[in-house]
Amino acid sequence: MRRVLSRIDSRFVPLLGTIVVFALTAGFGSVMYSGFFSTQVFLNLLIDNAFLCIVGVGMTFVILSGGIDLSVGSVIALTTMVSAALVQQHQWSAWQAIPLVLAIGTLFGALMGWLIQRFRLQPFIVTLAGMFLARGLCYLISIDSISITDAAYTTIAQTRIALWQDGPSITIGAMLALLTIALGIWLAHATEFGRTVYAIGGSESSAVLMGLPVARTTVLVYTFSGFCSALAGVVFTFYMLSGYGLHAVGLELDAIAAVVIGGTLLSGGVGYVIGTLFGVLILGIIQTLIAFDGSLSSWWTRIVIGALLFVFCLLQRAFESRR
Amino acid sequence: MHKLLRRLFQHRLLWPFVTLVLLLAVNAAFNPGFWQLQWRDGHLYGSVIDILNRAAPLALVALGMTLVIATRGIDISVGAVVAISAAVAALMIGGELVVKGGVQTYVSRFPMGIALAAALLAAALCGLWNGLLVAKVGMQPIIATLILMVAGRGIAQLLTGGQIITVYYAPFFFLGNGFLLGLPFAVFIAAAVWAGLHLLMTRSALGLFIQTIGINPAAARLAGLRERLITVCVYVFCGFAAGVAGLVISSNVKSADGNNAGMLMELDAILAVTLGGTALTGGRFSLAGSVLGALIIQTLTSTIYSIGVPPEINMVVKAAVVFVVMLLQSPEFRAAVRGVVLRPARSGAR
Numbered sequence: 001m002r003r004v005l006s007r008i009d010s011r012f013v014p015l016l017g018t019i020v021v022f023a024l025t026a027g028f029g030s031v032m033y034s035g036f037f038s039t040q041v042f043l044n045l046l047i048d049n050a051f052l053c054i055v056g057v058g059m060t061f062v063i064l065s066g067g068i069d070l071s072v073g074s075v076i077a078l079t080t081m082v083s084a085a086l087v088q089q090h091q092w093s094a095w096q097a098i099p100l101v102l103a104i105g106t107l108f109g110a111l112m113g114w115l116i117q118r119f120r121l122q123p124f125i126v127t128l129a130g131m132f133l134a135r136g137l138c139y140l141i142s143i144d145s146i147s148i149t150d151a152a153y154t155t156i157a158q159t160r161i162a163l164w165q166d167g168p169s170i171t172i173g174a175m176l177a178l179l180t181i182a183l184g185i186w187l188a189h190a191t192e193f194g195r196t197v198y199a200i201g202g203s204e205s206s207a208v209l210m211g212l213p214v215a216r217t218t219v220l221v222y223t224f225s226g227f228c229s230a231l232a233g234v235v236f237t238f239y240m241l242s243g244y245g246l247h248a249v250g251l252e253l254d255a256i257a258a259v260v261i262g263g264t265l266l267s268g269g270v271g272y273v274i275g276t277l278f279g280v281l282i283l284g285i286i287q288t289l290i291a292f293d294g295s296l297s298s299w300w301t302r303i304v305i306g307a308l309l310f311v312f313c314l315l316q317r318a319f320e321s322r323r
Numbered sequence: 324m325h326k327l328l329r330r331l332f333q334h335r336l337l338w339p340f341v342t343l344v345l346l347l348a349v350n351a352a353f354n355p356g357f358w359q360l361q362w363r364d365g366h367l368y369g370s371v372i373d374i375l376n377r378a379a380p381l382a383l384v385a386l387g388m389t390l391v392i393a394t395r396g397i398d399i400s401v402g403a404v405v406a407i408s409a410a411v412a413a414l415m416i417g418g419e420l421v422v423k424g425g426v427q428t429y430v431s432r433f434p435m436g437i438a439l440a441a442a443l444l445a446a447a448l449c450g451l452w453n454g455l456l457v458a459k460v461g462m463q464p465i466i467a468t469l470i471l472m473v474a475g476r477g478i479a480q481l482l483t484g485g486q487i488i489t490v491y492y493a494p495f496f497f498l499g500n501g502f503l504l505g506l507p508f509a510v511f512i513a514a515a516v517w518a519g520l521h522l523l524m525t526r527s528a529l530g531l532f533i534q535t536i537g538i539n540p541a542a543a544r545l546a547g548l549r550e551r552l553i554t555v556c557v558y559v560f561c562g563f564a565a566g567v568a569g570l571v572i573s574s575n576v577k578s579a580d581g582n583n584a585g586m587l588m589e590l591d592a593i594l595a596v597t598l599g600g601t602a603l604t605g606g607r608f609s610l611a612g613s614v615l616g617a618l619i620i621q622t623l624t625s626t627i628y629s630i631g632v633p634p635e636i637n638m639v640v641k642a643a644v645v646f647v648v649m650l651l652q653s654p655e656f657r658a659a660v661r662g663v664v665l666r667p668a669r670s671g672a673r
Contacts, residue, residue: 128590132645136637303478309470317462
């Protein structure tokens with residue numbers, strides 16, 4: 001056993017830990033509750049958390065670069081609000097509204113990245129202000145929820161893609177989440193951008209001395225996170241079929257928790273996009289377990305997520321000090 | 324005179340103070356009755372008194388947050404701690420209407436002193452948990468406190484059963500609604516905590532120690548400072564201050580709401596500290612600045628209501644204020660502005 005463990009590259013230990021926890025939780029659920037072990041239940045994890053997955057990919061890059069983005073939840077809310085207002089109140093078509101909201105989110109992220117990079121401001125405070133701003137803009141559009149009845153939106157929301165004939169199916173949102181994960185993995189490991197992000201997270205001054213485009217990459221990291229938030233907002237709009245200023249409150253914390261549970265070190269420089277997928281799935285499976293049990297109240301979700309965060313942070317510390 | 328002016332301009336509290344005065348002036352311009360104080364039922368009434376009363380809990384949280392930020396940390400769990408302390412107090416006091424000897428009296432489940440002490444103890448324990456994670460385990464403060472922020476609200480909801488617990492016990496209401504010498508009692512609580520803290524920081528070396536830890540933790544340890552112990556104590560105090568704020572808030576609304584009490588309070592508290600001139604990078608801090616910051620935030624909220632702007636704009640205005648303040652604090656931004664402003668003048672002179 002020890003020989004097997006020592007053969008695994010130490011970089012993969014946190015990631016493996018995450019996958020083992022997911023497998024154990026899934027195994028526990030399958031043994032305890034009848035009907036838990038089915039492909040559809042596991043696909044539902046992906047369907048119900050598609051937006052969290054997408055946001056998590058952007059957040060992974062931000063945390064890998066040593067920063068943090070607190071604005072993701074409110075950018076999602078802003079995206080749902082702008083989409084709903086354009087489609088319902090101004091009769092735009094979905095194909096005009098979606099590119100526009102994606103552009104808004106990307107620009108929003110780019111602006112925050114520029115402030116952080118150009119004026120050496122702390123990511124925590126800049127994205128905090130961004131969070132206030134995006135939520136405030138939602139309320140400027142409307143303080144009420146706007147439900148979407150547009151044909152294109154409802155059709156996309158109801159479209160199910162069956163894996164095989166009459167078999168389990170997934171939604172377009174879940175497909176987009178998987179595509180974003182693939183894009184994230186490609187960006188992180190096959191592009192100059194990804195290598196620079198890891199380098200900045202490892203040591204920003206070394207990255208500068210190596211002649212890497214640190215300034216450009218820092219701005220791009222927040223731009224990408226803004227784009228991911230907007231894309232998650234589009235998926236969230238399909239999921240909820242409404243725009244509301246109180247959508248996705250506190251989602252930034254779930255996203256950070258998913259990234260941390262996925263084995264990405266908060267000090268930056270170490271972690272994998274695929275880990276975030278498992279982090280999201282663990283958060284989802286806890287909720288599913290509590291729903292299957294039926295006797296536990298919803299606040300247990302928060303307590304369990306807090307406890308999991310604690311355990312994973314402790315493991316991270318142990319892992320860091322061993323290196 | 325020139326020297327005096329220069330000293331005034333270099334004073335760190337000048338800009339927070341100017342911001343507050345400007346906000347008050349805007350208020351007075353839109354609302355002629357803003358400065359009017361009335362003496363009714365033995366205490367003062369008026370917009371200013373109202374702002375003071377409402378700013379008190381935020382000022383308390385901001386005071387604790389100031390010390391944490393001064394040690395280069397951050398505590399984002401204060402909102403959850405507010406909810407926990409409120410829930411413990413409300414649960415232990417409860418309150419029933421009992422007829423005793425023909426007189427209707429309110430009876431609390433436990434003596435009020437014990438209930439308040441238990442609530443504050445719970446809050447201090449939350450702070451201890453944060454402090455141990457930061458100082459002993461060595462986690463990053465934002466993550467260490469994120470754990471309690473997520474789990475803490477769950478614990479508060481667990482305590483209250485997801486419901487709003489209403490308190491029926493008149494003596495408890497004094498904390499958040501009572502008046503002493505014509506002024507709201509909550510103001511006295513905040514002032515007492517501030518005064519005590521101020522004395523502790525200026526009359527003992529503790530203030531210096533905290534600054535040292537914020538400027539360079541490693542050097543502080545090498546200089547023989549018990550850096551970890553002080554850090555833990557600072558987090559315990561932050562939890563305690565949030566607990567006091569939770570008591571004041573729950574007493575003010577005569578109930579405890581595990582879901583919403585203290586929601587987003589951590590952000591307002593951090594904002595108050597930043598507005599007061601304490602940099603998030605740790606080191607020098609200003610307790611009076613944070614109190615000013617809390618007053619600015621509360622006045623801003625009142626201004627938005629009083630000048631008839633829809634309250635939805637509140638968050639946009641707050642965001643704008645944060646952007647402006649952090650840009651003003653950035654040396655790079657000041658250099659850039661100086662470059663833009665001075666360059667044309669220089670080339671013109673040539």
